[in-house]
Amino acid sequence: MSELIRLESISRSYGDAVPIRALRECSLTVHEGEFVVVSGPSGSGKSTLLNLIGLLDTPTTGSYLFRGEDVSRLRERRRAMLRGAEIGFVFQSFQILEQRSCLENVMLADLYSGTSSGASRERARRALDAVGLGERGESFPTELSGGQRQRVAIARALSAGPSILLCDEPTGNLDSGTALSVFELFRSLNADGATVLVITHDPSLMHYGTRGLTILDGVLSEAAEPA
Numbered sequence: 001m002s003e004l005i006r007l008e009s010i011s012r013s014y015g016d017a018v019p020i021r022a023l024r025e026c027s028l029t030v031h032e033g034e035f036v037v038v039s040g041p042s043g044s045g046k047s048t049l050l051n052l053i054g055l056l057d058t059p060t061t062g063s064y065l066f067r068g069e070d071v072s073r074l075r076e077r078r079r080a081m082l083r084g085a086e087i088g089f090v091f092q093s094f095q096i097l098e099q100r101s102c103l104e105n106v107m108l109a110d111l112y113s114g115t116s117s118g119a120s121r122e123r124a125r126r127a128l129d130a131v132g133l134g135e136r137g138e139s140f141p142t143e144l145s146g147g148q149r150q151r152v153a154i155a156r157a158l159s160a161g162p163s164i165l166l167c168d169e170p171t172g173n174l175d176s177g178t179a180l181s182v183f184e185l186f187r188s189l190n191a192d193g194a195t196v197l198v199i200t201h202d203p204s205l206m207h208y209g210t211r212g213l214t215i216l217d218g219v220l221s222e223a224a225e226p227a
């Protein structure tokens, strides 16, 4: 499978006087078709890492190649275009609109893309199908469980066909049983070809991935193979 993401000695510091070193010389290569789970405690640099990979932020030092193109010093405009075309985000807090149906929530992904509403509706239906909510397009988020809401957010992230799904603590607001079902969903999406990178504070979820990494005090390392 071809290389999608390559971080080379990426560091990210915050502040000038006494900089907080949120990431320290992290290197990581992700190929298409991988399901990577990164686990680490609060404050270890997980969101910082995900924001960099998702082109929401730029590194202080080091380089980032996306499909071989150096994107570490891109201007915001170009970064935003690349982000819109290539990255699907899922966050802990779902970020779906209560006053809109599930289908409309997923269609929001196409709001600025110039996609016709017919095509957008069709894409949204397919994405809802993929997350097991094909029958719930007309439901409102208030009629759904937490796990189902997160599935709507996952469908929205998937609908435009991103190259990678980036998920920041996607099960942080869910009970443990529901969290497992969301990780099962990631696993099945990955089996169908999606490239997925999930960060979580829960190390027990690491084995769901095709690959596990840990992050501690801004240092990323490959997790030991399970015995």
Ligand SMILES: Nc1ncnc2c1ncn2[C@@H]1O[C@H](COP(=O)(O)OP(=O)(O)OP(=O)(O)O)[C@@H](O)[C@H]1O
Pocket (backbone or CB within 6 Å): 014, 015, 020, 021, 022, 040, 041, 042, 043, 044, 045, 046, 047, 048, 049, 201
């Ligand atoms: N915008 C910012 N300005 C200053 N410091 C920041 C900023 N964002 C993050 N940090 C610091 O960088 C470190 C890493 O933060 P980050 O948000 O990446 O951690 P995290 O692993 O995602 O934690 P959590 O599990 O609590 O979400 C922390 O020490 C945090 O306080």
Ligand SMILES: [Mg+2]
Pocket (backbone or CB within 6 Å): 046, 047, 048, 168, 169
């Ligand atoms: Mg975080």
